[in-house]
Amino acid sequence: MDSRIVGILGGGQLGRMLVEAAHRLNLQTIVLDAPKSPAKQINALHAHIDGSFSDPKAILKLAEECDVLTVEIEHVDTEVLEELEASSKVEVQPSWKTIRTIQDKYVQKSHLASSGVATAESLLVESNTSAHLENIGRKFGYPYMLKARTLAYDGRGNYVVSGPESISPALEVLKDRPLYAEKWASFSKELAVMVVRRRDGVCISYPTVETIHEENICKLVYAPAAVSGVIREKARKLAEKAVGSLWGAGVFGVEMFLLEDGELLINELAPRPHNSGHYTIEACPTSQYEAHLRAILDLPLPTHSTSLTTPSTHAIMLNLLGPSYNTVARKALEVKGATVHLYGKGEAKKARKMGHVTVVAGSMAEAEYQIQPLINAADAEKM
Numbered sequence: 001m002d003s004r005i006v007g008i009l010g011g012g013q014l015g016r017m018l019v020e021a022a023h024r025l026n027l028q029t030i031v032l033d034a035p036k037s038p039a040k041q042i043n044a045l046h047a048h049i050d051g052s053f054s055d056p057k058a059i060l061k062l063a064e065e066c067d068v069l070t071v072e073i074e075h076v077d078t079e080v081l082e083e084l085e086a087s088s089k090v091e092v093q094p095s096w097k098t099i100r101t102i103q104d105k106y107v108q109k110s111h112l113a114s115s116g117v118a119t120a121e122s123l124l125v126e127s128n129t130s131a132h133l134e135n136i137g138r139k140f141g142y143p144y145m146l147k148a149r150t151l152a153y154d155g156r157g158n159y160v161v162s163g164p165e166s167i168s169p170a171l172e173v174l175k176d177r178p179l180y181a182e183k184w185a186s187f188s189k190e191l192a193v194m195v196v197r198r199r200d201g202v203c204i205s206y207p208t209v210e211t212i213h214e215e216n217i218c219k220l221v222y223a224p225a226a227v228s229g230v231i232r233e234k235a236r237k238l239a240e241k242a243v244g245s246l247w248g249a250g251v252f253g254v255e256m257f258l259l260e261d262g263e264l265l266i267n268e269l270a271p272r273p274h275n276s277g278h279y280t281i282e283a284c285p286t287s288q289y290e291a292h293l294r295a296i297l298d299l300p301l302p303t304h305s306t307s308l309t310t311p312s313t314h315a316i317m318l319n320l321l322g323p324s325y326n327t328v329a330r331k332a333l334e335v336k337g338a339t340v341h342l343y344g345k346g347e348a349k350k351a352r353k354m355g356h357v358t359v360v361a362g363s364m365a366e367a368e369y370q371i372q373p374l375i376n377a378a379d380a381e382k383m
């Protein structure tokens with residue numbers, strides 16, 4: 001298909017599913033992460049690079065072997081990516097500028113606000129002290145969300161400040177990290193859109209989906225979202241505006257809040273494949289992983305690639321979290337329309353994403369009927 005080698009910074013489950021998509025098109029990939037990480041386990045074509053995606057030396061070593069560098073995680077060293085992009089030894093997609101803007105959530109929020117994209121109102125936490133956080137409480141009211149600016153994922157880095165009394169426990173958890181605060185978004189639903197930014201700068205989108213989070217971590221994704229056509233379209237436009245303000249090619253996860261009055265606010269962006277887009281593997285002609293590869297390599301990606309396979313295609317994705325994952329996965333083998341993905345991770349610690357199941361059906365009611373026993377099993381194991 002193409003002789004260029006793609007270097008992937010990060011070898012977790014997203015990298016693993018990128019490698020799966022690459023294999024089908026006979027595209028070559030090399031992964032930088034710890035030995036035996038999920039993406040490395042399924043690709044023996046090349047020697048991979050052992051090391052950290054935040055280590056400039058390891059990234060330079062990867063760059064030596066590749067034509068295009070991309071990421072499956074945003075917490076990477078962008079200084080070296082900036083040097084590499086300037087040197088034109090290797091392409092970096094999306095641009096280091098995009099990754100650097102997104103990896104600091106406060107910088108990301110400021111960038112979106114200055115690009116005219118609606119987001120939850122944010123304030124920089126200038127000093128991690130009770131007095132300062134009380135000040136923010138007076139401005140925002142309670143509850144408000146305290147967030148780590150960097151290295152946040154799966155809600156690890158967020159703390160709900162429900163009143164002045166929760167400031168001191170919040171600081172106990174987050175005091176050593178750079179912080180910002182967000183006004184509470186009283187949402188009726190959380191929506192997400194996967195947007196692909198092609199090399200020609202054109203953005204195309206997958207359908208608007210609904211995401212359900214439990215304890216700050218994504219549990220379920222419903223595709224398409226059960227909202228009006230007007231809201232779906234508004235979500236798509238907002239997501240494309242947000243991604244259009246960035247640089248370079250690739251797939252982007254856009255998370256947003258739908259407020260009671262129909263207003264939409266961006267929660268955050270991811271410059272890579274995203275949990276809310278796993279369902280595209282079974283429910284769309286081209287998955288988010290293949291779309292990412294096609295976008296960064298400038299391979300054809302027509303607009304019809306990202307729609308649901310048929311007008312009646314409906315999908316629900318359930319994340320398999322923590323110790324119960326294997327019990328639920330085995331049960332899913334008996335469910336009509338279900339596809340199981342396990343990631344090959346080590347210890348199944350509480351709330352760790354170990355795999356997922358996607359159920360595809362001809363209606364949402366049918367998909368809900370099929371997946372309910374799996375949700376019940378996951379909930380029962382949690383107790």
Ligand code: ATP
Nearest residue numbers: 120145152153154155156182183184185213216268
């Ligand atoms: P991930 O990257 O895994 O999506 P994260 O650690 O970056 O997660 P966020 O996306 O910032 O965390 O927040 C996780 C969840 O917390 C959101 O999906 C939402 O349910 C809730 N949340 C975040 N910000 C707010 C807010 N301002 N108001 C209300 N709820 C919020």
Ligand code: MG
Nearest residue numbers: 152153154268
């Ligand atoms: Mg995040």
Ligand code: MG
Nearest residue numbers: 154255267268
């Ligand atoms: Mg999030």
